[in-house]
Amino acid sequence: MPFLPVYAQLLGAASGVDIGILSSAFLITRTLLATPAGSFSDRLGRKRIIIVGLGMYSVLSVLFAFASTWIELIMYRALQGVASAMVWPASTALVADMSLPEKRGTAMGLFNSVSMSGWMVGPALGGAIQWYSRNALEMELLDSFRAPFYVSALLSLASMILVILLVKAAKASAPRSKRLGLPMKEIDPKFRRSVYIMLFLLVSYGFATSFVEPMLVYFVQHQYSLSEDLVVSNMAMIFTISGVVMLGTQLLGGRIADRYSKKRTIVSTSVVAQALTMAMPFSRDVGEIGSVMVARSAFYGLGSPAYTAFQQNLLPSKVRGALTGLFDTAFGFGAFAGPIAGFLLYDTVSHSSPFLASGLLGIATLVAIVLFTYEPKREEVPE
Numbered sequence: 001m002p003f004l005p006v007y008a009q010l011l012g013a014a015s016g017v018d019i020g021i022l023s024s025a026f027l028i029t030r031t032l033l034a035t036p037a038g039s040f041s042d043r044l045g046r047k048r049i050i051i052v053g054l055g056m057y058s059v060l061s062v063l064f065a066f067a068s069t070w071i072e073l074i075m076y077r078a079l080q081g082v083a084s085a086m087v088w089p090a091s092t093a094l095v096a097d098m099s100l101p102e103k104r105g106t107a108m109g110l111f112n113s114v115s116m117s118g119w120m121v122g123p124a125l126g127g128a129i130q131w132y133s134r135n136a137l138e139m140e141l142l143d144s145f146r147a148p149f150y151v152s153a154l155l156s157l158a159s160m161i162l163v164i165l166l167v168k169a170a171k172a173s174a175p176r177s178k179r180l181g182l183p184m185k186e187i188d189p190k191f192r193r194s195v196y197i198m199l200f201l202l203v204s205y206g207f208a209t210s211f212v213e214p215m216l217v218y219f220v221q222h223q224y225s226l227s228e229d230l231v232v233s234n235m236a237m238i239f240t241i242s243g244v245v246m247l248g249t250q251l252l253g254g255r256i257a258d259r260y261s262k263k264r265t266i267v268s269t270s271v272v273a274q275a276l277t278m279a280m281p282f283s284r285d286v287g288e289i290g291s292v293m294v295a296r297s298a299f300y301g302l303g304s305p306a307y308t309a310f311q312q313n314l315l316p317s318k319v320r321g322a323l324t325g326l327f328d329t330a331f332g333f334g335a336f337a338g339p340i341a342g343f344l345l346y347d348t349v350s351h352s353s354p355f356l357a358s359g360l361l362g363i364a365t366l367v368a369i370v371l372f373t374y375e376p377k378r379e380e381v382p383e
Contacts (some may be wrong), residue, residue, distance in 0.1 A: 003123060004022065004077075005019045006145065006221070006231065006232065007088030008022055010072075011068070013075065017340065017344065020344070021074065022077055023077075023339035025077040025078040027338075028078070029078045030082070030084045030085045030328065030332050031164055031328075031335070031336055032332075034089050036325070038090065038093065038326070039323075039325065041089065041090035042319055042321040043044065046090040047168075049087075049090045050086065050090050050091055051163055051168075053086030053149050054087060056079070056080075056302050056343040057080065057343045058153045058156035059153070060083065061156060065153075091322060092111070092312070092324050093320040095111045096320055097317055103215075103258060105305050108257070108304075108308040109251050111308075112301075113246065113247045114247075115253075118243075124236045124239050124243070126148035127148075128171070128236065129147050129148040130148055130232055170179040177383065183323070186316050187314065187315070187323075187382075188316075188380075191314045191376060193323065194372075195315075197331040197369075197372045198314075202327055206331035206334025207335065207338045212355070212358055214339065215346065215354055215355075216235070216293065217231065220234065223358075226286075238289075240293070242297035245294055246301040247301075249299075249301030249302045252302065253265070263310065263369065263370070265303055266369060267369060267370055268303075269306075271363065271366060273362075275359065276292050277296060277355055278355055279291050280296075311324075311327055313375075341357075342358070
């Protein structure tokens with residue numbers, strides 16, 4: 001969805017704030033529903049919830065292609081947040097259910113590398129489809145931006161079928177929770193403080209990181225005076241390379257997380273990533289900002305498996321869906337405000353201020369991780 005700002009502008013969005021509202025529509029529904037959806041996955045099974053969410057993704061992709069105004073995009077983006085709330089907390093919890101604690105970093109690295117590289121490579125595929133539709137098929141500009149959504153619908157449908165046929169939910173080591181809610185009492189008292197701190201940190205982290213990707217497309221388009229076609233082709237290449245790099249570093253990062261302290265891995269990799277975020281707006285051209293983006297993706301990839309495994313190692317399996325959803329909700333509260341605040345900073349302060357604010361806030365969260373969280377030993381990880 002990084003090129004959604006360009007599509008929205010073609011449908012009438014007129015300012016950075018308009019684009020920020022569009023981004024936040026997805027985040028607010030995902031934020032509100034991630035915890036209930038995670039609770040349903042504890043109660044009804046992870047697989048069922050994932051299948052329904054993927055079906056929604058497929059239908060909504062078609063609706064995106066038929067939109068006639070940017071206001072319609074807001075509605076469809078909000079519904080897409082509902083689908084996301086059903087798919088991702090349950091998927092993360094399912095991977096954690098199926099992995100041993102001492103191998104959880106590797107499992108999360110593989111899961112994150114596939115899912116996150118899909119988010120990165122997806123724009124390249126969408127950009128290639130848009131370019132082909134525009135130049136080879138000679139579609140009108142607006143119609144060429146509709147074409148990738150049809151492909152997205154087919155891919156979501158294929159994913160749903162694969163889940164139905166191939167995914168087997170892990171058997172729970174304890175009975176699933178029969179009640180919806182926030183089962184904080186199920187957490188070991190020794191870990192509760194770390195869970196509460198992680199929730200607070202995720203609010204800050206969501207705020208700091210949520211607007212960087214759509215902001216980058218918007219920044220490049222306007223900072224370097226690129227046409228819609230040029231910004232798509234340039235950013236598609238940047239996102240493709242970043243996705244390939246992240247795929248490799250996620251796999252390596254998972255092994256590092258299993259071998260060394262997850263907490264130290266998070267801090268050491270994220271400090272560099274935040275510094276690179278702050279360097280982005282000072283790039284002299286598209287090639288330079290692309291190089292910074294690729295390096296940033298590499299360090300995020302190295303730290304991401306440790307971050308996810310650290311969270312999951314605090315949670316008992318019978319309520320893992322609900323609590324994973326709660327982590328998503330915390331991130332979402334920050335991420336909902338992030339795009340609006342970021343584009344407001346862009347419009348009213350300076351074009352570099354969103355990137356600087358994101359990096360500084362990210363570094364502040366790392367300080368809190370160092371000072372206030374406890375990393376469980378292998379024998380302390382709940383079943």
